[in-house]
Amino acid sequence: NAGVTQTPKFQVLKTGQSMTLQCAQDMNHNSMYWYRQDPGMGLRLIYYSASEGTTDKGEVPNGYNVSRLNKREFSLRLESAAPSQTSVYFCASRSDRGIGEQFFGPGTRLTVL
Amino acid sequence: KNQVEQSPQSLIILEGKNCTLQCNYTVSPFSNLRWYKQDTGRGPVSLTIMTFSENTKSNGRYTATLDADTKQSSLHITASQLSDSASYICVVSSSGGSYIPTFGRGTSLIVHP
Numbered sequence: 659n660a661g662v663t664q665t666p667k668f669q670v671l672k673t674g675q676s677m678t679l680q681c682a683q684d685m686n687h688n689s690m691y692w693y694r695q696d697p698g699m700g701l702r703l704i705y706y707s708a709s710e711g712t713t714d715k716g717e718v719p720n721g722y723n724v725s726r727l728n729k730r731e732f733s734l735r736l737e738s739a740a741p742s743q744t745s746v747y748f749c750a751s752r753s754d755r756g757i758g759e760q761f762f763g764p765g766t767r768l769t770v771l
Numbered sequence: 772k773n774q775v776e777q778s779p780q781s782l783i784i785l786e787g788k789n790c791t792l793q794c795n796y797t798v799s800p801f802s803n804l805r806w807y808k809q810d811t812g813r814g815p816v817s818l819t820i821m822t823f824s825e826n827t828k829s830n831g832r833y834t835a836t837l838d839a840d841t842k843q844s845s846l847h848i849t850a851s852q853l854s855d856s857a858s859y860i861c862v863v864s865s866s867g868g869s870y871i872p873t874f875g876r877g878t879s880l881i882v883h884p
Contacts, residue, residue: 662814689870700860700876701815708870716871748814757803757822758870760862762814 660684662763664749670769671739679734679766681749689752690732691716691760692724694745701748707732739770773798775863775875783881788851792878794844794861802866806835806846809858809877818846818859851882 665680683690692704703716705724713724721743723735736743749763775796784790796804803822807815819828819835821844827836832849848855861875 698876701874703871706871750814752870757820757864759805759817759820760872762816764814765812 662749662751662761664747664763664766666766667764668767670771671736672771673740675739676735676737677739677768678736679747679749679768680731681733681763682731683749683751683761684730685751685753685761686729687751687761688729688754689758690726691750691752692722692732692734693748693750694718694743695748695765696745704734704747736768739768741770744768744770773863773865773873775861775873777859777861777875777878779878780876781879781881783883784851786851786853786882786884790848790851790880792846792848792859792861792880794846794863794875796842796844796861796863796873796875798842798863798865798873800866801839801842802864804835804837804844804864805862805872806833806844807860807862809860811857815860848880853882853884856880856882 662683688709691706693701707713707726710729725733747766750760752760778793805820806818809815821837834847837844858877860877862872864872
């Protein structure tokens with residue numbers, strides 16, 4: 659049981675390049691989330707998916723797109739990377755039981771030059 | 772607007788000493804409050820979860836308290852260890868609708884030998 663996994667762990671892009679961050683969970687959770695974490699800002703929600711086939715914008719969605727490929731996988735795409743997107747990106751999934759704890763992946767550290 | 776404020780922003784203590792971190796929130800209607808520990812370079816990991824009816828919850832040397840009337844929570848760390856050096860994040864969720872928790876910016880704790 660790996661929990662939430664993310665790839666890659668590190669990535670360096672040039673301005674204007676595109677890339678997709680991958681996230682998968684093996685806990686059979688319906689809800690999945692993408693956050694970015696910047697120094698002094700805390701975690702900010704980019705997009706979330708309440709169930710397979712649905713996605714919704716969070717607090718900071720501009721410049722990003724997401725795909726909920728199936729129940730396990732939720733990817734985040736940067737179509738044209740900008741230096742302002744330099745950040746650490748975390749994927750999370752939420753338990754459907756009880757009060758619904760969130761479980762986080764290890765993060766992807768992205769630098770855009 | 773839902774908000775979570777944490778204090779202090781950073782804290783340095785000596786190994787073996789106790790410390791208390793604070794969290795004030797304006798999330799309504801309240802569902803639950805969680806404290807997460809985030810080690811450098813890793814994703815957040817849940818320490819405690821409290822609902823409206825709970826006013827204290829322990830996890831080893833970590834004890835969280837909740838005062839739903841004043842909308843305050845604290846995380847007390849007893850007999851600190853070097854491994855307690857991390858960021859501690861307070862997260863508050865409201866009831867009903869989509870599960871979108873509100874994150875505090877965290878308290879950075881450094882434990883010196």
